[in-house]
Structure formats: C-alpha cells, structure tokens
Amino acid sequence: MKSLVAGLIKFRTQDYEEHKNLFCRLKRRQEPHTLFIACSDSRVVPELITKSLPGELFVTRNIANIVPKYKEAHEYEATTSATTAAIEYAVKVLKVKNIIICGHSNCGGCSSIYLPDEVLDEIPATKKWLELAENVKTRVLEELPKDDLEMREWLTEQVNIVEQIKHLLTYPFIVEKYNNNEIDIIGMYYTIETGEVFIYNSMKGAFELAN
Template sequence: MDYLKAGLIKFRTQDYEEHKNLFCRLKRHQEPHTLFITCSDSRVVPQLITKSLPGELFVVRNIANIIPKYQESHECDSRTSATTSAIEYAVKILKVKSIIICGHSNCGGCSAIHLPDEVLDEIPATKKWLELSENVKTRVLDEMKATGKTKDLDYREWLTEQMNIVEQIKHLLTYPYIVEQLNRKEIEIIGMYYTIETGEVFIYDSHKGSFELAN
C-alpha cells in the first residue's frame, strides 16, 4: 500500500498539475474517440501503448479481450452484461468513432482456452467465460493439424492470441447498431496485437488476413 500511496501523491503533485486544465475540462463530461477493448492483463496499459491522454479512450477489460455475441436485452445474462453494456454505452451514448480490439503476447486467458477440464474446473467462473471463445480453440487446433505443428506450443500460443482477435471482430459484427454505423462509415473496427517484450503493435489487415506491423 505504501508504494501505491506514493504513486497517488506523485500523480496529484506532478501529473495532475501538468494536465490540470485538461482535468478541469473533463469535470462534467467525456468525449472519448475510441472504445478500447483489451485483456485484463496488468502488462497491457492502453494509454501507455497509444500515448493517449485522459478522456480519449473508453476502456473495457476482461480476460482474453472477449466480446460476447449480440443478444437482445432480455436475453443477456450476468456473464456477458458488463461487457455488452459498456459497448452499447460507448457506441450509442458516447458516439465513439473507433473500436479497437487489442490482444497481446503471452496471454494467460488465451492459453487457458487449451487447459484440460480438470484444471478449468478449479476456476469455474473463468471456464464459463472462456466458453465464449470455444470456436477459437477449434480453429486453432484445425490449423495446427493442417500445418503439421500439433506439438508446437509456441505456435499454438501465437495463433490462439491472433485468431482470438479476429473472432472477436466477428462477434462485434453481430451487433446491429454497430453494423449500421459501419455501413454509414461513422465508425471503424480495428484489430490490434501487442507484443509485450518488443513493444511492437500489429494491426489486422482484413484484406490480407494477417497482422501487419504498425509503422
């Protein structure tokens, strides 16, 4: 706690003072330009990666940056409502112009997709959540079999993390109000893969079907 307290004091006396006018402007409202959906992993810091200021990103975090498929409000359950309501609020109320789905290297959530049931049974809430990306596991295993890399765990990790981002983009496209805005070119969807150990960020190119280094 002493470490965190020292950080609070440093923020108030240094960082806040540097951006005091900005915080005053943000007192009553926010106008973020981007909905940033990413993993809960402590190593992923959206504002740091994108060099964004307070008020620019509306951040949604969960294990493995999963986006539940669209459901009518009366069908939503507690497992999905926190993420789906945040997406709804960002798009419909805050009128964000971009949605970023950001996965990352060495993702524990993506790795957990491949854990045996006896291990996942020890974390039942997480197991239930990861079922939302069950299709990713199937696609990854099929791809590994097709390429003859069934025993390459590093390849499985990398493939799962990137395929998961693409799968979440597909999930996002089940939201009617997002598709409507896409068709009117009022919003864009961006898939992003962050490599922790190198600081590199790769952007998904839907035409090429691959992630390209941002430069």
C-alpha cells in the same frame, strides 16, 4: 500499499498539475474517440501503448479481450453483461468513432482455453467466460499440429482478435454505423517484450507492423 499511496501523491502533485486544465475540462463530460477493448493482463496498459490522454479512450477489459456475441436484452447473462453494456454505452451514448480489439503476446487467458476440465473446474467463473472463445480453440486446432505449442500460442492470440471483430459485427447498432462509415473497427496485437504493435489488415487477412 505504500507504493500505491506514493503513486497517488506523485500523480496529484506532478501529473495532475501538468494536465490540470484538461482535467477541469473533463469535469462534467467525456467525449472519447475510441472504445478500447483489452485484456485484463497487468502488462497491457492502453493509454501507455497509444500515448493517449485522459478523456480519449473508453476502456473495457476482461480475460482474453473477448466480445460476447450480441443478444437481445432479455437474453443477457450475468457473465457477459458488463462487457456488452460497455460496448453499448460507448457506441450509442458516447458515440465513439473507433473500436479497437487489442490482444497481446503470452496471453494467459488465450492459453487457458486449452486447459483440461479438471483444472478449469477449479476456476468455474473463468471456465464459463472462456467458453465464449470455444470457436477460437476449434479453429486453431484445425490448423495446427497439437504439439506445436509456441505456434499455437501465437496463432490463438491473433485468431482470437479476428474472431472478436466478427462478434462485434453481430451488434445491429454497430453494423449500421460500420456500413455507413461512421465507425472503424481495428484489430491490434501488442508484443510485450518488443513493444511492437501489429494492426490487422482485413484485405490481406494478416497482421502488419504499425509504422
């Protein structure tokens, strides 16, 4: 706790002072240009990766950066409503121009979809959430030998990003904006140990190094 308090003091006396005018402008409203959907993993810091300032990113995070498929309001479930609401608010109220799905290397959430039921039963809320990625698991197991664990990890993390983009396009209000070129949807894969970020090229069906 001491280190957190020290960080708060440092922020107020140094970082805040450096961007004081910006914070004053943000006092009453925010106008982020991007909805950033990321994993909850502590090693993934959206503002650090993108070098963004306060007010630029509207961030929502969950285990394995999953996007629940669209449902009508009366069908919403407690396990998915927070992420769904964040997407709805960012697009319909804040009118963001971009949506980024950001996955990353060594993702614990992605690896957990392969855990046996006896392990997942000990974390029932997590198990329920990871059921949303069942299609990712099925696709990866169809493409790879089961004993290639390293390749499975890499492929799962990247297939998951692509699948969540597909889930985004089940939202009617996103499809409308996307078809009218009013919003961009970007898949991003961050490699923790190298700092490299790869962007999904839908035309090639592959991730390419951002440069």
